[in-house]
Amino acid sequence: MKVAQIIEGIRLHDRKVLNRIYRENFPQIEKFVLNNQGSSDHARDVFQEAMIVVYRNICTRDLELSCKFGTYLYSICKNIWLQERKKQMLRAEKLRSGAAMLVREPEPERDFLMEEHRKSLFQKHFARISPDCQKILMMYFSSYRIDEIRKEMGYRDHHHTSDRKYRCMNSLMKRMMNDPLFKRLNDEQS
Amino acid sequence: MNNLDRIISYLNGESTEEQRRELERKIRQDPDLLAEFEAASRAYELMRSGSRAKDEDQFRSSLAAAMQGRTPRTGRQFLLPVILAIAASLVLSLFFLWPGKQDAVELFASHFHPESDPALEILFQPDRSPGHQGNAYFNSGMYPEAFEAFRKAVASETGRLQDQLGLLLSALYLEREAEVMEMAMEACRNNGKHSESMLWYTSLALIRQERFEEAAACLESLTILEGSYRKVAGKLQKALLK
Numbered sequence: 001m002k003v004a005q006i007i008e009g010i011r012l013h014d015r016k017v018l019n020r021i022y023r024e025n026f027p028q029i030e031k032f033v034l035n036n037q038g039s040s041d042h043a044r045d046v047f048q049e050a051m052i053v054v055y056r057n058i059c060t061r062d063l064e065l066s067c068k069f070g071t072y073l074y075s076i077c078k079n080i081w082l083q084e085r086k087k088q089m090l091r092a093e094k095l096r097s098g099a100a101m102l103v104r105e106p107e108p109e110r111d112f113l114m115e116e117h118r119k120s121l122f123q124k125h126f127a128r129i130s131p132d133c134q135k136i137l138m139m140y141f142s143s144y145r146i147d148e149i150r151k152e153m154g155y156r157d158h159h160h161t162s163d164r165k166y167r168c169m170n171s172l173m174k175r176m177m178n179d180p181l182f183k184r185l186n187d188e189q190s
Numbered sequence: 191m192n193n194l195d196r197i198i199s200y201l202n203g204e205s206t207e208e209q210r211r212e213l214e215r216k217i218r219q220d221p222d223l224l225a226e227f228e229a230a231s232r233a234y235e236l237m238r239s240g241s242r243a244k245d246e247d248q249f250r251s252s253l254a255a256a257m258q259g260r261t262p263r264t265g266r267q268f269l270l271p272v273i274l275a276i277a278a279s280l281v282l283s284l285f286f287l288w289p290g291k292q293d294a295v296e297l298f299a300s301h302f303h304p305e306s307d308p309a310l311e312i313l314f315q316p317d318r319s320p321g322h323q324g325n326a327y328f329n330s331g332m333y334p335e336a337f338e339a340f341r342k343a344v345a346s347e348t349g350r351l352q353d354q355l356g357l358l359l360s361a362l363y364l365e366r367e368a369e370v371m372e373m374a375m376e377a378c379r380n381n382g383k384h385s386e387s388m389l390w391y392t393s394l395a396l397i398r399q400e401r402f403e404e405a406a407a408c409l410e411s412l413t414i415l416e417g418s419y420r421k422v423a424g425k426l427q428k429a430l431l432k
Contacts, residue, residue, distance in 0.1 A: 013249055018256035026257075048253060055249050059242070113334065120333040122240035123363060131300060138245040141238050169198050173233040181332060186229055 006069045010051070011058050011142075022047070025070050029077045036085060046084075050076040059142045114185060121182055125175040133168035140165055193223065197230045251295060298398040301426060304359055309387050309418050324356045336360040344373065358391050367395040386417045393426070406430045 009017025327336035412423035
């Protein structure tokens with residue numbers, strides 16, 4: 001499978017492509033993790049996290065690889081696992097040396113609550129818009145081109161698709177902006 | 191094109207150069223428009239990050255499903271080929287009986303609309319009684335606070351049946367239904383007045399947790415009772431059993 005096909009398959013959540021990536025790359029990744037004090041479960045977690053990183057890179061910029069996809073994925077997995085091992089070793093070192101437990105600065109409670117409120121606000125109003133609008137917005141903000149959205153939604157032309165996209169955005173934004181919680185969050189942020 | 195559409199176009203990066211300059215000029219001159227632009231920018235960012243997060247959740251589901259497909263051969267699997275084949279065929283037969291994870295997400299999303307559920311009107315009434323602030327938080331969309339308030343109410347002596355329903359609904363909004371499933375299942379069996387709504391939303395919670403058999407069983411009573419959920423419960427049960 002060519003790199004461009006792989007990237008496109010990941011972008012479109014194509015399960016056949018994802019399964020093929022898993023079958024072809026996981027054994028090597030699992031071997032690396034097992035050889036570096038990890039388990040098969042760790043390897044699965046590392047693989048999943050690496051694929052999320054790849055997916056985000058694909059969605060936020062046009063990913064162009066100068067190497068094989070497997071090499072790229074392997075290097076991400078390696079970095080993730082080595083970082084995790086480093087953290088584990090640091091924690092173990094602190095315990096052995098009898099140093100005080102690393103006390104994490106508690107996250108400001110207010111910021112955490114504000115973030116939870118923002119997420120709830122979005123989820124509440126996102127759930128209220130039509131399934132079509134939900135789909136259009138998810139695709140648009142994951143860098144689907146308008147033509148791809150048009151095909152996926154079965155719309156007749158580019159103009160109609162663009163118009164629907166604006167209506168969905170307008171609808172969701174108005175709902176959120178008219179929510180008293182949004183006004184409250186807005187005032188606290190100003 | 192109204193102001194919000196112009197702002198959306200600007201934030202999407204889809205305005206022409208002229209439209210962009212025009213909007214920026216108006217924003218500089220009009221404090222009200224500036225305030226509208228700032229609020230819209232925040233809403234836009236929330237929409238963007240929230241939509242991306244939802245999309246990423248779907249990607250995770252697709253990836254998890256793909257990883258449950260044909261697994262890579264390792265040394266251990268070569269040792270037990272026959273047993274694995276039998277296990278795979280059993281798993282596959284179950285897979286075809288019940289919907290998959292993606293269906294669970296879609297089934298839940300297409301049926302979870304409490305704001306337009308007439309049976310829940312009482313939950314949206316303002317309630318100023320001490321120890322019962324759950325309704326107020328819920329109505330304001332403050333689900334973390336509503337969750338805690340309903341949880342305290344349920345645990346106290348003055349807890350009411352609607353507090354259990356409020357707790358379940360808040361949990362569903364926050365995707366924390368696993369924390370209240372025991373209460374929901376128990377309340378389903380014992381409630382009188384609110385048993386229908388509890389049955390309905392408990393079924394949806396079970397669907398999201400991919401406990402399809404239990405969800406279908408929970409819906410059974412609703413398909414018999416002459417209530418507002420009868421028709422939709424019947425259709426949903428059929429979809430689960432398809």
